Amino acid sequence: MQYMLHDYLIDLIEYTRDFKTRANLFKASGDDHDIVFNAWKASRRTVGQNGLSVTPGGQRALSLANARLALFICQECAVDFIGAIWALNPVRTAAMLLVNIIRSLFPAFRGYSQALIVDELQALIASGNYTWTRLLSLSLTELVRRLLEGLLEHFAAKNDTIVMESARFYVEYQQLEKRIRLDVPTLADPDVRDLLQESELFTRSFSGGGFGLLSPLDFVHIFALMTEIASHLFLIYSLTSGTTHVGILLFSVISALLPTVLACCGNSHSLGDSQYSRQEIRAADRQERMRNLAYNDAHRPEIALFGLGDWILKSWSRARKIVLESEQPRRASEFSFFLDVNFSDLVNVLQNVPYAILLRSPSASLGSLTLYRTSIQSVIYTSRSLVATIRMAFQGIFLMSAFSASMRLKPRLEPKEDETLRYKSTQNGAGFQVRGLSLTYPGCSEPALRNVNFDLAPGESLAIVGHNGSGKSTLAKVLLRIIDFDQGTLMVNGIDIRRYNPDDYHHHQTAVFQGFSKFNFTVKKNVGLGNVDKINHRPTIEQAIRLAEAHVITDSLPRGLQTKLQSPGFESIPYPGNNFSTPHLHGLSGGEWQRIAIARAFARASEPDVDLMIFDEPTSSLDPHAQNSIFDNIEKLSRSPTGERIKTIIYITHRLPTARRADKIAMMENGTIVEFGTHQDLMRNNAAYANLYRASIS
Numbered sequence: 070m071q072y073m074l075h076d077y078l079i080d081l082i083e084y085t086r087d088f089k090t091r092a093n094l095f096k097a098s099g100d101d102h103d104i105v106f107n108a109w110k111a112s113r114r115t116v117g118q119n120g121l122s123v124t125p126g127g128q129r130a131l132s133l134a135n136a137r138l139a140l141f142i143c144q145e146c147a148v149d150f151i152g153a154i155w156a157l158n159p160v161r162t163a164a165m166l167l168v169n170i171i172r173s174l175f176p177a178f179r180g181y182s183q184a185l186i187v188d189e190l191q192a193l194i195a196s197g198n199y200t201w202t203r204l205l206s207l208s209l210t211e212l213v214r215r216l217l218e219g220l221l222e223h224f225a226a227k228n229d230t231i232v233m234e235s236a237r238f239y240v241e242y243q244q245l246e247k248r249i250r251l252d253v254p255t256l257a258d259p260d261v262r263d264l265l266q267e268s269e270l271f272t273r274s275f276s277g278g279g280f281g282l283l284s285p286l287d288f289v290h291i292f293a294l295m296t297e298i299a300s301h302l303f304l305i306y307s308l309t310s311g312t313t314h315v316g317i318l319l320f321s322v323i324s325a326l327l328p329t330v331l332a333c334c335g336n337s338h339s340l341g342d343s344q345y346s347r348q349e350i351r352a353a354d355r356q357e358r359m360r361n362l363a364y365n366d367a368h369r370p371e372i373a374l375f376g377l378g379d380w381i382l383k384s385w386s387r388a389r390k391i392v393l394e395s396e397q398p399r400r401a402s403e404f405s406f407f408l409d410v411n412f413s414d415l416v417n418v419l420q421n422v423p424y425a426i427l428l429r430s431p432s433a434s435l436g437s438l439t440l441y442r443t444s445i446q447s448v449i450y451t452s453r454s455l456v457a458t459i460r461m462a463f464q465g466i467f468l469m470s471a472f473s474a475s476m477r478l479k480p481r482l483e484p485k486e487d488e489t490l491r492y493k494s495t496q497n498g499a500g501f502q503v504r505g506l507s508l509t510y511p512g513c514s515e516p517a518l519r520n521v522n523f524d525l526a527p528g529e530s531l532a533i534v535g536h537n538g539s540g541k542s543t544l545a546k547v548l549l550r551i552i553d554f555d556q557g558t559l560m561v562n563g564i565d566i567r568r569y570n571p572d573d574y575h576h577h578q579t580a581v582f583q584g585f586s587k588f589n590f591t592v593k594k595n596v597g598l599g600n601v602d603k604i605n606h607r608p609t610i611e612q613a614i615r616l617a618e619a620h621v622i623t624d625s626l627p628r629g630l631q632t633k634l635q636s637p638g639f640e641s642i643p644y645p646g647n648n649f650s651t652p653h654l655h656g657l658s659g660g661e662w663q664r665i666a667i668a669r670a671f672a673r674a675s676e677p678d679v680d681l682m683i684f685d686e687p688t689s690s691l692d693p694h695a696q697n698s699i700f701d702n703i704e705k706l707s708r709s710p711t712g713e714r715i716k717t718i719i720y721i722t723h724r725l726p727t728a729r730r731a732d733k734i735a736m737m738e739n740g741t742i743v744e745f746g747t748h749q750d751l752m753r754n755n756a757a758y759a760n761l762y763r764a765s766i767s
Contacts, residue, residue, distance in 0.1 A: 105145050106474040109267075110260065112138045112467045125266040129467055131460070139466045146473035147466075157235045165232050168225045173293035175218060177300035180443045186211060234393050237275040243476060244272045245385060248363045249378040252480040252571065253546075254553050256366065257511055261478065267471035274465065294455040297447070352391035358589060359385035368586045370551045371598070374575050375673065380601045482553055482571045490568045492561075492577055498528035498707075498717035499577070499681040501548065505557035508543065517543045518554065519740045525733065527562070527680075528714035530707070532731035533721045534758070540740040541721045542583050545685050548719065550574050579673040583685040583721070585666035587636035589654075592623055592665065595634060599669035600676065609672055616702045617668035618695065622661050634665075660690040667699060674706045674716070682707065684720040688727075700730055725758075725765045734758065 112129050113122040129135050155162050186208075248265065255261055359381050362368050372378060506521035518540050525531050533541045546552045547559065550571050559566045566574070579599065588595050596613055597604035604610075610630065614620050626632035635654035657665070667687055674682055682703065688696040700720075707716040720731070728734050729748045736744035736751065736758040744751050744758050751758040 103477075105142065105470050105477065106264065108138050108141050108145070109264065109467060109470040109474050112470070113263075122263075125263045126270050126468075128464060131463065135463075135467075139463060142466055142470040142473075146470060150469060150473060154236045154239065157239055158232050161228055161232050165225070165229055168221065168228065169293045170296055172222070172225060173296040174300055176297055176443075176447055177303070179218075180447075182211065182214060233275065238389060238393060240272045240275055240472065241389065242382070242386060244268060244472070245360065245363050246378075246382055247475055247478065249372065249381055250480060251478060252373060252482045253366075253369055253551055254481045255478065256369070264471050264475050264478075267468050268475040271465070271468035271472040274468065294451055294458060298451050298455065346395075349391055349395040352388040352395070356385060356388040356392055359388065361589070367584065368588075370546065370549075370582055371586045373551060373571065374549060374578060374580055375599055375601060375669075376572060376575060377598060377601055380598075380604070480571070482550060482567075484568050484570065488568055489570055490564055492564075492569050492573050494577060494678060494680050495527045495562055497680075497713065497715050500527040500562055500717070501525040502560040502563075503557070506544075506547065506554050506559060507556040508547065508552070508554045515740075516555075517740055518547070521557070521740075521742055523733075523735055523742055523745050525717065525719075528707075528717060529733060530718040530720075530731045531733045531735060532728035533719065533735045533737060534723070534725060534728050534761070535737035539737040541737055542685055543740075544737070545580075545683050545719065545721055549578060549580055549683055577678055578681045578683070579670045579679055580683040581666050581670045581685060581687040583689075585663075585669075587634070587662055587665075589634070589636045591631050591633050592626065593630040595665050596668045596672055599672035603672070609675075610668075612675065613668040613672040616671045616706070617664045618698055618702075619661075619664040619668045622657070622664060626655055658690075660695075663687070663690045671702070671706065679716065681717050682719070684718075686721055686723065689723070696724070696727060700727060704730070725762045736761075 110122075112135055113127075123129065247268075251261075256265075362372065362377070362381050363385075372381070501524065503521055503523050506518055507516055508518040509516040521540075521544060523531075533544065535541055543552070547554050550566060550569070553567075561569070561574075588598065590598075593607075593610055594604065596610050596619075597606075599613070600609060607630075611620075614623060623629055623632075632655050635656045667684075670682070670684070670687075673679055684703065688699050691699065703718060703720075707714055707718050709715050718731075720727075722728055731748075733746065734744075734748055734751055735742045738757060744754060744756060746754075752762065
């Protein structure tokens with residue numbers, strides 16, 4: 070339905086009056102923090118296409134419904150967001166707003182000042198009292214005015230840069246932190262992934278990233294444009310009361326369209342290609358590596374398990390600050406604002422002086438004609454810019470809602486505050502009681518786990534065996550609290566696992582995942598990330614490497630522990646001015662990488678508060694002798710110096726002779742445990758496990 074402007078305004082006013090009632094429409098979930106999320110989601114609905122949504126970053130239609138949503142979003146989250154940005158630099162932000170409004174008056178004031186000069190020159194020429202001294206005096210007066218204007222422009226540019234960089238760092242940090250804190254089930258939601266994608270676009274808009282978006286702090290530009298239009302309209306109104314010569318007016322309009330070579334003189338200076346220091350180049354590379362860790366879903370399980378979130382944020386923050394400082398323009402001197410003064414339009418005004426000789430009519434004023442011409446043009450160009458800016462701002466509101474909604478997301482595995490219990494170790498390992506455990510992945514018709522039941526006493530070892538796709542790795546991730554389950558109960562040390570905060574629970578675990586991460590770091594960091602608090606503690610790392618028998622690898626590498634490893638999925642980004650050679654990246658075989666992953670798990674396993682170790686096919690790429698050695702070391706780590714079992718061990722393996730080491734064995738088929746007991750018990754049953762075992766040794 071098409072709305073006339075009057076009807077549109079009436080509807081908007083009525084909508085505002087009844088705002089609280091209409092806001093309840095977005096409370097479908099019953100949670101206040103979902104309101105903005107639902108408004109953002111509603112804005113993506115396409116008109117006339119059932120079930121289809123605008124792609125992430127897509128343009129919202131300029132409709133009444135979306136205008137209402139934009140108003141709702143602004144009232145719900147704009148004040149809080151602007152308040153957060155304002156709190157970063159209150160004085161400088163206030164100065165930025167004030168100065169930008171003042172700067173918007175410059176064009177009209179400049180045109181008026183120049184018109185006065187031209188009128189006075191015209192009068193001097195017409196009267197015959199023309200003197201070069203008077204011309205020089207007027208020119209110097211205009212020059213001083215321009216230098217003062219340049220000073221303010223120079224201050225504004227520096228101040229705006231500081232405000233924008235602090236805001237840019239703030240939103241980037243918030244975005245990165247939220248991405249790190251969210252767990253696997255939350256990120257598996259398609260709506261959440263789209264939300265985070267638009268939130269990322271909003272974050273990038275602060276750096277003018279070329280997405281056609283408006284930086285939120287540039288909303289002040291709208292008010293500046295409106296002020297500029299108003300000032301020009303005032304000048305035009307004051308000039309229309311008199312008569313003007315149509316021919317001269319047309320001549321002025323046509324001449325204004327001619328290109329001028331000096332249009333960019335004020336910005337023509339260049340200091341050449343900026344060169345960056347080794348520290349800045351390394352910081353840029355480290356910044357991208359940290360972003361890669363935060364945004365790569367393949368790293369998500371180990372980031373959660375090993376508690377790497379704070380380390381990633383600190384490393385990114387240090388690198389990001391260096392990069393932002395390096396992006397500051399290199400100034401030739403403290404008085405570079407002289408180069409920013411634009412003299413091109415002053416030259417254009419002086420070019421009109423000869424026409425004053427031809428203009429003898431006392432009723433006509435060349436200055437008024439010039440002012441009228443420039444004001445008309447300015448209104449046209451500024452109005453176009455205002456419309457484009459408003460359209461971008463309209464789209465920016467919905468991206469802001471994505472950012473605000475993403476900041477309110479909570480990890481789905483995180484329990485409610487009043488239900489959370491601290492994890493308490495039993496001093497002899499973690500005990501499990503599992504009843505009726507079932508899980509179906511989103512979008513799948515068949516469950517990955519169905520009716521899983523077993524008990525495991527603290528300090529016992531469990532081997533999970535079965536064919537590919539039987540649910541072994543999924544069960545391990547559920548036990549590690551990486552993913553959630555749909556039905557059943559899972560008790561750890563007598564407490565529902567859902568009452569533990571995942572970060573607290575993960576602090577007492579270590580693991581090797583089947584799809585372990587291959588970090589694009591040095592050997593030292595690849596191992597040290599398993600115990601990030603001791604990432605620079607060489608004895609801890611060396612001990613873990615020895616236990617994983619990876620010392621043979623490190624001894625053969627060109628720089629030992631400092632050798633940078635080559636991993637798939639990340640390429641170092643070229644940085645401007647990078648004349649330094651890139652360190653050689655050393656590739657490892659599958660078995661060598663597996664030893665590094667085992668060493669990473671061992672780096673934490675020796676900590677006294679770790680009471681659960683899970684290994685998912687940890688030795689699949691190793692020979693039988695190496696496998697036995699690794700499992701011997703796992704057994705040593707699980708016991709105290711006096712030989713008592715102090716850690717629970719769960720490992721998944723296809724090698725059934727290895728499974729004989731475990732106290733209990735779980736045979737899985739089609740997502741459930743079909744047999745559970747000791748090796749001897751299962752062999753006496755003469756069922757699936759016995760048949761699989763005999764086939765493996767034949």
